[in-house]
Amino acid sequence: MFRSRVATLGVAALVLTACGGNSAEAPKKKTELTLYNDKGAWTKYFDEMGALSKQQIGLGMKPTGYTDSAQYQAFIKASFRTNVKPDLFTWQTGGMLEEIVKQKQVADTTAVWQEAIKAGDLSQDLASYYTIGGKQYCVPMNVAYWGMFYNKKIFDKYGLKPPQTWDELVQAAETLKKNGVKAFYHTSVLFSFVWFEQLMAGSDPDLYDRLSTGKAKYTDPGVVQVMEKWKSLIDAGYFINPGDKTDPGDVLKNGKAAMVSFGTWFNTSMTQRDLKSGTDYGFFVIPNVNPSLPKTSMIFESGPLCSLAKADDPDSSMKYLKWWTTADAQKKWASTRGDVSANPKVEIADEALGAVTKDAGGGTYRLVNRYFEATPPPVLTAALDGFGKFVTEPGTYKEVLDSIQKAADEYWSTHQ
Secondary structure, three states, X not given: OHHHHHHHHHHHHHHHHHHHOOOOOOOOOOOEEEEEEOOHHHHHHHHHHHHHHHHHHOOEEEEEEOOOXXXXXXXXXXXXXXXXXXXXXXXXXXXHHHHHHHOOOEOEOHHHHHHHHHHOOOOHHHHHHHEEOOXXXXXXXXXXXXXXXXXXXXXXXXXXXXXXXXXXHHHHHHHHHHOOOOOEOOOOOOHHHHHHXXXXXXXXXXXXXXXXXXXXXXXXXXXXXXXHHHHHHHHXXXXXXXXXXXXXXXXXXXXXXXXXXEEHHHHHHHHHOOOOEOOOEEEEOOOOOOOOOOOOEEEEEEEEEEOEOOOOOHHHHHHHHHHHOOHHHHHHHHHHHOOOOOXXXXXXXXHHHHHHHHHHHOOOOEEEEOHHHHOOHXXXXXXXXXXXXXXXXXXXXXXXXXXXXXXXXXXXXXXX
């Protein structure tokens, strides 16, 4: 497969260069940086950012993109042990970032954050996701708010509107079912956690937070009830086959499912398919399962852009990270992808996404850290496997919760 070839060639190149490099040579100031990332589909957007940075700060950037998350993570971790380092790389916040910070592999960006917050280019609230041991590491490569993308033509055909309550969402799914249309997309690989986090956060966000810190168990009644709610939606026939390999962008475009839950970054998949917001598709905030909650829970994520502590040219890498947070850079980054920005100064062209960004920044929603980042890596691995099994065999939900809790017990026994 293409992604396997990219990963193999990347690792080979790294090893060969590491073996053949002359460590006696004095380091040269770079005019172009390498950016390794796990977003291979975004190569052209990174290329455009490299051209802009070359123009504005005299530093170009060349991306190398992966499409397989596991291969990418293995490649970056392998680079820690060689003499040749990526200048910049993408990662995840939460436990995965903490892991490599504790290994002293990531450059401290506290000064960049302080300056950006003072300039109004980054928010103080966002800093907590990048803070480990009182210092900041990396900068936001992107931010995303999770909701529901929907096929507007299908909604219009059956007289449906974006739901304001959970009951209205289920009623819409039932209407679609009666007309032979699958309401929702889901998958058994990688993003198998999406519906768990949404149902959990929309039912009991406090319990969701306690799970992520080991203060609650996956076998607790509230979690079991969420799994039973999820099972009832699957049993009702509202979801497509979780083993379907169709790209979710094509699922929505072709109407294989009327709704796809993803972060605002999924808007890029729509624009890449020449679909028009408000005409071909729309976006709405998913209502809480529990209507008595004081605020609607919204899943939130922010992906880091990092530099290594032992980068070849640390000054240039830090200069680039500083530039990345500025309004000029972020306006280009958001507008080319049709997405939102971490910089509050950037106006969002898409009306629906702009409204969500403004409301989220103004405290309208209860922001809930995405499960992928909120959950410690060993527990996450067990959960992804478990949820992947559950969506294909819904009757196994208690067994799945037991297996995840076993991993959680092992992890929290030494990390409390």
